Amino acid sequence: MMSTAHVLLGVLAAQGVSHGYELKHEHDRRLLGVRPLAFGQLYTTLARMLRDGYIVEAAHQRVGGPDRVAYRLTPEGMTALDGWLSRAVPPAVHVSGELFVKVIVALLATPDEVTARSYLAAQRAAHLARMRELTAVKTGGSASVTELAAADYLLNHLDADLRWMATTLDRIGQLRSEVRS
Amino acid sequence: MSAPILHAEHMEKWYGPTAALRDVSVSIDKGEIVAVTGPSGCGKSTLLHCLSGILAPQRGSVRFQGREIGTAGEAERSRLRRTVFGVLFQFGQVVPELTGIENVTLPLQLGGLGYRDAAVRARALLDRLGVGDLAGKRPGEMSGGQQQRVALARALVTEPQVLFADEPTGALDSLAGEQVMVELVRLAREHGTTVLVVTHNAQVAAYADREITMRDGRVDSDGRSDNYGRDNSSDGRGDGDHRVVLRGEVR
Numbered sequence: 298m299m300s301t302a303h304v305l306l307g308v309l310a311a312q313g314v315s316h317g318y319e320l321k322h323e324h325d326r327r328l329l330g331v332r333p334l335a336f337g338q339l340y341t342t343l344a345r346m347l348r349d350g351y352i353v354e355a356a357h358q359r360v361g362g363p364d365r366v367a368y369r370l371t372p373e374g375m376t377a378l379d380g381w382l383s384r385a386v387p388p389a390v391h392v393s394g395e396l397f398v399k400v401i402v403a404l405l406a407t408p409d410e411v412t413a414r415s416y417l418a419a420q421r422a423a424h425l426a427r428m429r430e431l432t433a434v435k436t437g438g439s440a441s442v443t444e445l446a447a448a449d450y451l452l453n454h455l456d457a458d459l460r461w462m463a464t465t466l467d468r469i470g471q472l473r474s475e476v477r478s
Numbered sequence: 479m480s481a482p483i484l485h486a487e488h489m490e491k492w493y494g495p496t497a498a499l500r501d502v503s504v505s506i507d508k509g510e511i512v513a514v515t516g517p518s519g520c521g522k523s524t525l526l527h528c529l530s531g532i533l534a535p536q537r538g539s540v541r542f543q544g545r546e547i548g549t550a551g552e553a554e555r556s557r558l559r560r561t562v563f564g565v566l567f568q569f570g571q572v573v574p575e576l577t578g579i580e581n582v583t584l585p586l587q588l589g590g591l592g593y594r595d596a597a598v599r600a601r602a603l604l605d606r607l608g609v610g611d612l613a614g615k616r617p618g619e620m621s622g623g624q625q626q627r628v629a630l631a632r633a634l635v636t637e638p639q640v641l642f643a644d645e646p647t648g649a650l651d652s653l654a655g656e657q658v659m660v661e662l663v664r665l666a667r668e669h670g671t672t673v674l675v676v677t678h679n680a681q682v683a684a685y686a687d688r689e690i691t692m693r694d695g696r697v698d699s700d701g702r703s704d705n706y707g708r709d710n711s712s713d714g715r716g717d718g719d720h721r722v723v724l725r726g727e728v729r
Binding site: 425428429431432435436438452453455456459460 | 656659660663664667680681683684685686687689
């Protein structure tokens with residue numbers, strides 16, 4: 298599982314010594330396309346990393362305002378980071394996407410295929426609109442390679458959904474018979 | 479609202495007893511980039527061939543800038559393809575015996591331009607497409623993506639009003655395909671070229687302003703009437719907002 302702690306360990310490994318605000322800034326700057334880190338989450342995660350011995354306080358810095366605590370990685374933190382980086386993410390065991398669930402529930406809870414079909418059409422339109430937005434990132438000319446990679450990641454997943462929706466639409470009659478039996 | 483650059487009504491195209499197009503009507507505006515998608519055998523390539531004058535439909539009309547081309551003779555359709563239309567296929571069909579630059583100058587020379595002037599324009603376009611250093615090489619010495627960029631240069635060097643592309647990335651790996659599509663769209667936008675791209679690939683279709691899907695020789699859906707075309711996408715988010723778009727946030 299991806300945890301914010303592992304990502305922050307990686308950012309801190311790159312920075313050497315860094316305080317919370319810098320870590321958040323680097324996190325958001327490097328991981329374009331990933332949800333920006335909220336301050337609440339940042340500080341609770343740092344507290345947990347301290348408790349677990351992955352980081353230690355390296356210095357207290359005063360930059361105008363309040364004291365800022367700078368952190369550095371411990372050998373345990375480095376080991377935890379190495380372990381996370383080398384472990385394969387387990388491929389999903391269960392279907393976690395809402396699309397699949399909606400189609401089945403639509404067939405289960407309504408008397409015919411109309412709801413499922415119109416849901417799939419609406420979902421397809423929404424996916425295509427998002428794909429057009431992401432593709433505009435590629436043609437805009439100002440995107441960084443990280444942004445291109447992030448756009449590609451999202452585009453390929455949306456494309457996979459579209460192909461699944463097309464196949465499901467092709468067999469929706471059979472699917473309905475089975476769900477309603 | 480200007481008149482459409484291409485307008486087809488009630489087109490029918492049969493191959494023997496098999497209908498490839500049944501009562502197909504489409505309208506395409508100048509400068510629009512339109513994707514035609516659908517399963518294989520749905521008639522999407524036939525639609526492109528009829529709109530570009532490669533084939534003539536048995537019934538219905540095809541008008542380019544208001545002029546009927548569906549019933550025009552082969553000579554007239556051939557002239558249109560040479561002067562105002564550009565075509566790009568899955569396999570670029572670059573001439574293997576000619577160098578990159580000779581492939582690109584070819585349509586200009588066919589139009590009567592001397593080689594020297596043609597070469598200047600061809601070279602500029604090849605440079606623009608990042609394959610200028612391949613000007614003196616033959617297709618056999620190029621990768622598939624490089625050949626397709628040369629083919630794209632050849633299709634665009636006459637500054638056609640409409641570019642017809644049939645599975646232009648179908649034979650390329652995804653990164654090479656992306657390079658071809660990105661350049662195709664950028665050049666088309668710069669010159670106001672209308673583009674009709676036939677593809678079964680949703681990621682290629684996403685470069686378009688609008689998607690027409692076909693099924694069994696008929697138009698199954700048309701982004702224009704379904705209202706998720708360019709009117710929706712031009713919601714004020716400029717090109718500078720990529721980070722915002724990527725993060726799915728709207729400020």
